[in-house]
Amino acid sequence: MQQNTAAQIKLVKMTTNIPPIKVRPDVLAVPSYRQGKAPARLGYKLSSNENPFEPLPVVLEAIRARTDFNRYTAADVTLLRETIAATENQRLQQNLTESDTRTLEADSVHVLGTGSVAILYQLIGATCAIGSNYVYAWPSFEAYPLLGTVPGATPKPVPLDAAGRHNLQAMAEAIDNKTGAVLLCSPNNPTGPAITAAEFHEFMSKVPTDTLVVLDEAYAEFVTDPHAIDGTTALNKYQNLVVLRTFAKAQGLAGLRLGYGFAAPELWQAVAPAAIPMSINALSEAAALAALTPSGQQQMRSRVATLIARRTELITGFTALGLNVPDTQGNFVWIAEKELQKTAVCGNPTAVDYAAKLAEQGILVRPFIGHGVRISVAEAESINAVLQATAAYLKQETK
């Protein structure tokens, strides 16, 4: 029986690039994602901005306690949305002056399984059609260029400025009457800077009020710059704004795939048909509720503080090596390819070459071809390992 199955699988294995079914030519034209080669031994995985800390005990406890998997989760996950709203209200009350305090209700919260990337797909699917475009900065989150594939919408990337920041002036100019959505990433993955509140409000004043603006704040918890836009404080001003957050990064639950967003309830109602129904699984729901308890949040904040201290260490170390790195408000640091080339004493360093040399030493980082390299802030020991490997690379000792 076992052998039979294996033989059958062999038989249907594709021998050509011609797909066995009719597939849209524009979908076929998208190059398939090629995962980087795994290093021979893995010391540190600094390539996906993951949280190096294991899930909190309260989270693991809640997952163990959940057993009702014969049932669907409640379709509207009311308790989770209420808890997210209450947690965010509390954070806002601690951070804000009276004048800008507002209260978020559960119906301004949307939660979706498979991460905030799923909400991005939903939003682009609901706002863009064939012939539409959507505007975003580049380099930015690697999922953005793919979001338009199925709706048939054209990606409109707008280059970042020399400091790795959004060029909001150029982005505003890129918006036309075919623009279905604008994506802002703050802090910007992979370069690090956050959009300031002043920049954000000025940009919003130039966007048509019926055009969706997504402010992707996947790294919100790591922001220390007091001038950075804090998305949820802007919600009562803009009916066309979605603020996206995730449990994947600071909350350390990347593998459970849960993302959420804040917006006007009417906006969520309008885009509801574009979501995959019932996509939240019970384990993620249980874990998120545990993570959002006061003790869960307190432990999360203390871990984030540790990672922010390591971020400073990494920046200080790179600066000492002569590398100029942009301000970073996330759990990652960016080295532009130009900086590598300016600083290395010999050879012709590229982002890909530098990443490959680090991989030889078991350090996985994320190269953006022709642009630079993003390095996640993770284990305490990874900081020195990266700095030493980089120092050697700049002297080309690793060649």
Ligand SMILES: *Cc1c(COP(=O)(O)O)cnc(C)c1O
């Ligand atoms: C990691 C990341 C996300 C998505 O994370 P999910 O795991 O899908 O919740 C979204 N936006 C940016 C900018 C990210 O870096």
